[in-house]
Amino acid sequence: MDAILSVDGVSKRFGGLMALSDVSFAVERGVITGLIGPNGAGKTTMFNCVAGIYTPTDGRIVFADGAGERNVAGSKPERMTTLGVARTFQNIRLFATLTVLDNVRIARHCRTSANFFGAVLRTKSQRAEEQRIIDAAMDNLDFVGLGETALSPASSLSYGDQRRLEIARALATDPKLLLLDEPAAGMNPRETEGLVDLIHAILSRGVTVVLIEHDMKLVMRICKRLVVLDHGVKIADGSPQEVRSNPDVIEAYLGKGAAHA
Amino acid sequence: MRGAANSLKYLLLAAALAYPLMPFRDVYVLHVLVLIMVYMVLAMGLNILPGFCGLLDLGFVGFYGIGAYTAGLLTVHYNMSFWLIVPLAVINGALFGVLLGAPTLRLVGDYFAIVTFGFSELVVLFLTNEIWLTRGPLGIPGIAPIALDVTWLATLLGIDERWRYVFRGEMPYYYLAMVMVALVYVVMRRVEDSRLGRAWLAIREDPMAAASCGVNLFAYKVIAFAVSTGIGAMAGAFLARWSQFLSPDMFKFWESFLVLCMVVLGGLGNINGALIGSVILIALGEVLRVVLPKLGLPAETRFLAYGLIMVLIMRFRPNGIFTQVAESTMQSRLIKDLRARLDARRTA
Numbered sequence: 001m002d003a004i005l006s007v008d009g010v011s012k013r014f015g016g017l018m019a020l021s022d023v024s025f026a027v028e029r030g031v032i033t034g035l036i037g038p039n040g041a042g043k044t045t046m047f048n049c050v051a052g053i054y055t056p057t058d059g060r061i062v063f064a065d066g067a068g069e070r071n072v073a074g075s076k077p078e079r080m081t082t083l084g085v086a087r088t089f090q091n092i093r094l095f096a097t098l099t100v101l102d103n104v105r106i107a108r109h110c111r112t113s114a115n116f117f118g119a120v121l122r123t124k125s126q127r128a129e130e131q132r133i134i135d136a137a138m139d140n141l142d143f144v145g146l147g148e149t150a151l152s153p154a155s156s157l158s159y160g161d162q163r164r165l166e167i168a169r170a171l172a173t174d175p176k177l178l179l180l181d182e183p184a185a186g187m188n189p190r191e192t193e194g195l196v197d198l199i200h201a202i203l204s205r206g207v208t209v210v211l212i213e214h215d216m217k218l219v220m221r222i223c224k225r226l227v228v229l230d231h232g233v234k235i236a237d238g239s240p241q242e243v244r245s246n247p248d249v250i251e252a253y254l255g256k257g258a259a260h261a
Numbered sequence: 262m263r264g265a266a267n268s269l270k271y272l273l274l275a276a277a278l279a280y281p282l283m284p285f286r287d288v289y290v291l292h293v294l295v296l297i298m299v300y301m302v303l304a305m306g307l308n309i310l311p312g313f314c315g316l317l318d319l320g321f322v323g324f325y326g327i328g329a330y331t332a333g334l335l336t337v338h339y340n341m342s343f344w345l346i347v348p349l350a351v352i353n354g355a356l357f358g359v360l361l362g363a364p365t366l367r368l369v370g371d372y373f374a375i376v377t378f379g380f381s382e383l384v385v386l387f388l389t390n391e392i393w394l395t396r397g398p399l400g401i402p403g404i405a406p407i408a409l410d411v412t413w414l415a416t417l418l419g420i421d422e423r424w425r426y427v428f429r430g431e432m433p434y435y436y437l438a439m440v441m442v443a444l445v446y447v448v449m450r451r452v453e454d455s456r457l458g459r460a461w462l463a464i465r466e467d468p469m470a471a472a473s474c475g476v477n478l479f480a481y482k483v484i485a486f487a488v489s490t491g492i493g494a495m496a497g498a499f500l501a502r503w504s505q506f507l508s509p510d511m512f513k514f515w516e517s518f519l520v521l522c523m524v525v526l527g528g529l530g531n532i533n534g535a536l537i538g539s540v541i542l543i544a545l546g547e548v549l550r551v552v553l554p555k556l557g558l559p560a561e562t563r564f565l566a567y568g569l570i571m572v573l574i575m576r577f578r579p580n581g582i583f584t585q586v587a588e589s590t591m592q593s594r595l596i597k598d599l600r601a602r603l604d605a606r607r608t609a
Contacts, residue, residue: 106462
């Protein structure tokens with residue numbers, strides 16, 4: 001398997017609580033992997049470890065960006081973004097008072113370089129860069145279907161569109177790996193359908209997708225591989241069919257004895 | 262409506278430019294107007310921290326004081342030219358900004374505010390107690406006024422004269438202050454609509470999301486601190502050569518609070534708001550200075566009025582007078598082009 005991300009024995013402890021203990025799995029390049037599990041299983045904690053928000057207490061996270069492999073455990077979030085790992089948030093985190101366009105323009109930060117003096121003097125290269133930022137931002141907004149709303153405030157978008165804007169913002173950082181934290185949460189069936197198309201379009205841009213999702217129908221439909229966490233421990237991984245019939249998984253979701261019922 | 266607002270803006274600017282030349286001009290009014298402009302620079306400088314980055318800075322006056330004393334001491338001891346002193350004071354202010362910011366900007370919220378407050382008190386204590394350098398509470402009197410010496414230009418042109426203009430009275434300072442305000446204004450507008458300004462606003466809106474967009478939070482906060490404190494020090498350098506006297510109690514905590522009130526009143530993160538806030542609070546202060554004694558109250562009660570204004574603002578207009586952030590962004594040419602393109606697309 002050509003793994004873009006290998007999580008190797010990662011643990012995360014918050015005081016006395018083991019949010020993750022000795023979790024290992026690999027994410028295959030170019031496919032959709034789902035990270036599932038009951039509430040409080042440690043899924044978002046796992047994302048935060050990969051995205052650099054948390055430093056794992058123990059273990060390695062190896063990111064292979066095509067050029068080489070490196071252990072990125074404990075890297076800063078901005079470093080992970082520069083390396084090519086982008087993410088969205090479970091509870092939408094947009095820059096609410098700024099425009100839709102500005103939300104996406106900020107995401108070009110890690111791919112641009114103008115500084116204070118460039119901004120004040122408005123040098124030729126700074127102006128050219130600003131134009132490139134706008135073009136890239138508009139490309140990404142058109143990609144998710146929000147191009148028309150570019151100059152409206154981000155807070156004026158509908159809930160589903162705000163989720164799309166978060167995806168556009170993440171894509172604007174030119175990621176190789178995209179982590180989606182509950183992208184379908186709060187979406188109506190039509191919006192979810194649009195999301196499925198969007199995720200497939202993202203995949204065809206050569207971006208590997210990992211998603212946390214509670215909508216099992218969606219997960220079973222689009223994920224090629226699943227990793228199941230429960231109480232910070234990996235209890236299963238494999239294809240959706242394998243995972244669905246795994247007794248540990250059924251027990252975790254439905255309670256003890258359910259597997260035999 | 263927009264056209265009317267624009268005409269009003271230009272009318273005000275023309276009136277401001279013409280006022281000192283009018284026969285009915287008044288030295289006291291000129292003095293107050295210069296003071297307003299000094300505070301405009303301070304408010305625009307402070308606005309970067311709470312306005313753009315969401316960092317509550319209660320110690321801004323410390324950097325104002327550092328700039329003022331840098332300018333004052335360099336003038337008294339080395340008789341340096343004002344035009345050389347300004348960049349030195351800005352650099353010195355920014356340097357202290359980085360020195361304070363680097364260890365403390367990892368703190369968040371109230372903790373950061375308390376540290377900045379402590380710093381400004383330290384500056385006042387230093388200025389009061391290090392008598393060998395600052396003459397302590399006696400202050401520094403007799404700072405030379407600003408002089409513009411272009412004798413070199415005369416020499417270059419082969420004219421054997423001394424082309425030296427010394428700033429006397431309020432009028433030259435008035436125009437110089439206007440230039441300073443315009444300069445800082447343009448710089449702030451340009452920074453606001455740039456990669457740097459957007460990174461700051463992202464930090465204000467959501468630090469975690471900003472970091473996930475690739476913004477190095479710490480580095481960009483330190484840059485914000487350096488720019489902000491540099492501008493504060495610039496206002497201080499002007500103050501030193503304009504008032505020609507400095508003493509530690511010109512840089513008490515109240516000044517920080519006053520500038521912060523201006524920024525909050527005008528609208529956090531809005532550059533025009535910082536200007537309006539300065540006009541309102543300084544003008545009000547002068548009015549109260551006259552009115553309060555007539556009512557048999559000490560002049561210090563004006564701080565009660567400031568407090569009352571803040572309470573009213575929080576109650577009725579919590580986002581300040583101008584609520585729009587990143588205003589200049591919307592007026593940039595690139596965005597206007599984009600808007601035209603979007604409109605064309607919509608009609609097509």
